[in-house]
Amino acid sequence: MSEPITFKRHLRMNTPEKADFFDQTAQGVLSQPLDRPEGKLKVTGTASYADDVHPPETAYGWFVRAPIAKGWVTGLNTAELRAMPGVLAVIRDDRMIMHPAQGQQGKSPPQGPSEVFYAGQPVALVVAETFEQARDAAQAARPELIDRSDKAALKLPLDDYETPKSKQAAQGDLDKAMTEAAFAVDQVYETPSMSHSAMEPHAAVAWWDDGKLTVRGSYQMLKTNVAELADALGISARKVRILAPYVGGGFGGKLGISHEAVGAAIAAQRLGRPVAIALHRRNVYEATHRRSESRQRIRLAAGADGRLAGIGHEAWVSSMFGDSFSEPVTQASPFTYAGENRVIGHHVARLNLTAPGSMRAPGEAIGVPIVELAMDELAQAAGLDPVELRLRNIPDEDPSTGKPFSSNRLEDCLRQGAERFGWADRPEPGARREGEWLIGMGMASAVRVNTLEPSEAAIILLPDGTARVETDMTDIGTGSYAILTQIAAEALGLPVERVTTVLGDSDLPPSSGSGGSFGAASSGSSVLLAAQALRAQLAERMGCDADEMTLKDGQAIAGNRTRALPDLLAGDTLRGEGAIDPGATSQTVRQATWGAQFAEVAVSTVTGEVQLRRLAATFACGRILNPKTARSQCIGGMIFGIGSALTEHVAHDPRDGHFVNRDLAEYHVPANLDVPKIDIAFLPDRDAHANPMQAKGIGELACCGTAGAIVNAIANATGKRFREFPVTLDKVLAALG
Template sequence: MEQSTSKIIGEPMNRVDGPAKVTGRAEYAGDHQVEGGIAEGFIVEAPAAPGKIVALDVADAEAADGVVSVLTYKTVPQQKPYGSPEDEGRFTQSHAVLENDRVRHFGEPVALVVAETLEQARYAASLVRVEIETEEGVFNALDHKDQAEKPDSVDGLDEVDTQDGDFETQFSQSTHKLEVSYLTGAQHASAMEPHVTVAQWDGETLIVHMAIQIVASAVSAYANTLGIDEANVRIISPFTGGGFGSKLGVHNEAILAALAAKQCGKAVRVAQTRRNLFANGPHRSRHLQELKLGADASGKLRAVRHSSLASMARNYPFAEAPASPTRASYAADAIHTFHRMVKADIPKVDSMRAPGEAIGTLTYETAIDELAEMCGVDPVEFRILNEPTQDPTSGHAFADRRLLDCIRTGAAKFGWSGRVKPGSRMAGRKLVGRGMAVAIRPNTLSPAQAEVKLAADGRLVARLDMTDIGTGTYTILTQIAAETLSMPASQVLVQLGDSRFPETAGSGGSFGASSSGSALLDACAKLKSALSERLTESGVSANAFAMKDGRVLANGKRIELADLIGAEGLSADGAVDPDNHAKGQADYSYGVQFAEVEVDADTGEIRVRRLLGVFDAGRILNRKTARSQLMGGMIFGIGGALLEESLMDDRFGSFMTRDFAEYHIAVNRDVPDLEVHILDGYSEHSNPLGSKGIGELGICGAGPAIANAVHEATGVRVRKFPVHMEDLL
């Protein structure tokens, strides 16, 4: 007789960490307390760059009330040079700060004032006098196109450029041709919790409480920068208050806190202020994207060329890949994609919320809409007509592509009834338009490990260095363990975010849940086998069993766990190896977005009225947290289309929009009737869980659906994002 195993994975379970978060018991990095107190660091930013510090007077700051120490390049110990060529990538490279008298970018720290209180540190920081002898810098890639280089790699893709088919011939023979270029603005992730680190030294060991998405690479970055052994770095990060890519790696405040703690001989907290992080947090570069599309008379795509140009921060190797979705969205006789970067004297450019696709679908899906219109084909039909049977770029089979299901479901749920003549649909003084776009995002798996330990009282502890950045990691991992071991979720304790726990690739690239979840699944399956063996040894042979209240229920019998596993309990390790999955297949998550907007006929004010998304991300691990993530992504899509932009003063390389009064994020008033639908699925090739990445999927396609709706409302094709009301007048 088999015990029934209850289905827990997929259930819309409430967040297991919800009560801790809403009651303030969840300890975020900045909340951490240390016996003996914590000194507070405040960053002094460079008022100009690039250049050389020619005067730096900290005497008044040092003499101010409560000041413990002032760190400058003259006082901090030597670090490994920033971004040394032999370093392996941006997350583990040296992130040296206050390195020497050079200033790389506007706002870079030139000093850290440490005081007993934050107020004292901030006041003393205002007393530091610094003078920079500036040199000519590169701030805007568009002004330095002659310096454009092919980057060594682009984020998340195997190839920087691709050239499949004969573009020139296909384009010249196309009936309908579109040549357009787009500008997309710079953006900052703007997580609710700013970047913050509390550092202390215990002898040779550095102990760090920090807001971070990936623990293991942060350990390497510390060790590399400070020239210490990785074994002497301990990072603790049980909760992170949003990352969106900005906390994938360590940033200035993290290294400053470690240096300051050493210099002061006590724990030091350095939090970037909201203003700091528009210079000392990473950002998404502004991009120029050029598209050339050709189709035959029936609307079949023949030629696609998508090239991207952006700035890369000097000595920080990251290049976004906006032409990524273009490689796999539609079939065409020729598809060429190019990425070029200009090295610039600007703050770090890094991954931000769906790097590549967020701004890549914004332009490509807008251009596709325009081409469909030229061809006289409905945009939904156009996409169905150009659906590929295999990955058009790699030629690989698609692992579980259900884009057409998404499109058809979305069209039905939204009530898509075809296009109207642009500018022809009015509701009072509002012009109303509808639009749609496709969402596509590569699905990847990263190496991960996990350990589980079952105690005789029936409680399971699962440990991974995985992070929960607000996404629901604790909850989905709890569900995976509980279901695999047929035990109540309340008996599972998931512990995350400690560099002493088994290594994962953390939260990023939408691979976090699938990767860490698969490792945990493996650990739990191994524990289950071990428990089965113990059952067999004790004379109870069972194919299936369940656990509850410290007992195993098998074959109608109840056996005390303590009798099976003893006081020492039972442990198991698990892992997932990406090499064993989706080999030779093109693996993506999919979706479609439909939008309805209204545009004030007199002022041009744009309001989104409806946004509806349908997504296919394989097996859904928790319908509630998945829906929340998709919804958050769609809301960012609204921001990407209409609101979010970091404006740089190109004379100085300084961001001018440095708070939420200037940097506009979609708020409730901007979020309309918003519907999220998720297809049921199981993606057997992707990973042992059958799930696909969901974290960044909701972003993709939301912006262009809105832009396409704005076009239908007004007849205006805007090729600069975000779209502002004045662009429509």
């Protein structure tokens, strides 16, 4: 292959993209429900995930974890562990005690105390010849402890918290608005801690070669992960490579580097051989981050016509000591509904529990459903239909900043969604009964902020007229391989089978990564820009302007001339590089995605069981790049919402903070029989402010309103309000008496 001739296109989104590029292309593969290119590999079990490929001589690691919530580890039964079969090393505090056969004569370097912040925290690593030997030795570990668990903070307080100034906002006089309101709601709601529970547990396989580290891992954002791992090891990021071609679910749980990558890297370096660490499901629950529990106070003040004069949303969440992250519960509340008097409050308690972190739709996933419960309570108090109340309170601009919306399709989603669902047949609360079953309908708005992140990609156009897309973007089950292939194929006029997409290698151009519902739009935009750089060069070879040339089925057409790409390339290899950066359009307008979600439930008066009969949603989220993968994302997000409403709840033992339900037998995610047929509709939508493709995120929007719709449906069925998630049968039975 000849040395590529490189061309670049870099775009900063400072102005909206007035011209829709894809309205001018001719291949017709974008926005089509094409199958995933890697689909056969996944369904036949031949796609290689993090722990599926072990280099020769791989050793295995297993963590020793703290049995206390607070205190120090002052020692370890190291000699006993070293003597166990197959044990190669014991690592503690980034220092390793070698097996005598490794040349250290059994001498242990001095060990300082390790501080413990939560039960289950990894405090040492045992490495052995086999997985079973490492596990058995680690489980035989007996850490020496100074236990301060009796002083640990293990429950979210309402009177002992931090109030970061940057996360508070107020306008007008909400207290006065509440006093003068014709109808008002002032309630406290609670959501529990939750776990990501991805199908593939966290895993990493690490090896060193000539001073460079390679890690096969299950991670979502390789550009960031490389920097994190390099920082943890104290080496240059240029010496770190991460491979993550397939990721078996992430949901935010694999955004950052976790213990297994750092431990495997340290052990591999010291032992001079590859080391694999795969976390047991219980280790995943105990040692990776969670979604914070929350207490949320909602205040709504409305006039006699149901129009909001004030809205207050205050949230109390938890975080680990010294951690800057806290669940952004109120993220959508400043702009979803109107009201001139407003209070946004954010309060953080420091707890001795695993660190909270991003989990699918951080903020909105637990904030939006709670606001939607309060809106339903207000609708009932005001004697208004819940859909009508929301329609009356859609703002013309962001009421917290005065910025215009780049687009606001909430009204369209509400009206069309209600009609599609048959909302007009909604019964009065507690009025419809079928034997032991009470039947009800509920709805909720769905909203999620939309963002663009820096992202880069390359497309190599080969002499035979085929193309290869390269970027370190990951596919966490969302369809990245499919949509990036479709974008390149559409822009270059190639059948999809003539485009190969290579992902999940940090040596490739750095992308946005998968997270925040920005992955497809950000990485896809960089692929589009790379293709446009190539189109400009192909047009030059055709002797015309790029907008005068049509690319279709591997041929370039301009005027009355048609040339096949191999002929046009004349043996050359062209490389297009694209880079996208957020710009002024991220600041001058309010960008969001919109939806309306509807549910019908049956509630047993005998058992308290909630059966979900119907679930539907209408979404407006920019250009849909692939309806099949988009629909799959919506189904997954809405099932996430079912879990939030009805089953999912991390339980901590209040004595020491350890996880009580730390596996999928006890942490109840929705199963097949819990999920009805889900009806999903996408409204035709474009947002020129978002990115050159006018696409937006979808995977997180879908879970933002689901739980609210379901719990509102339970209230409609029973005539009782539920203000604590999840709504389990014991709570239903207690409410029904």
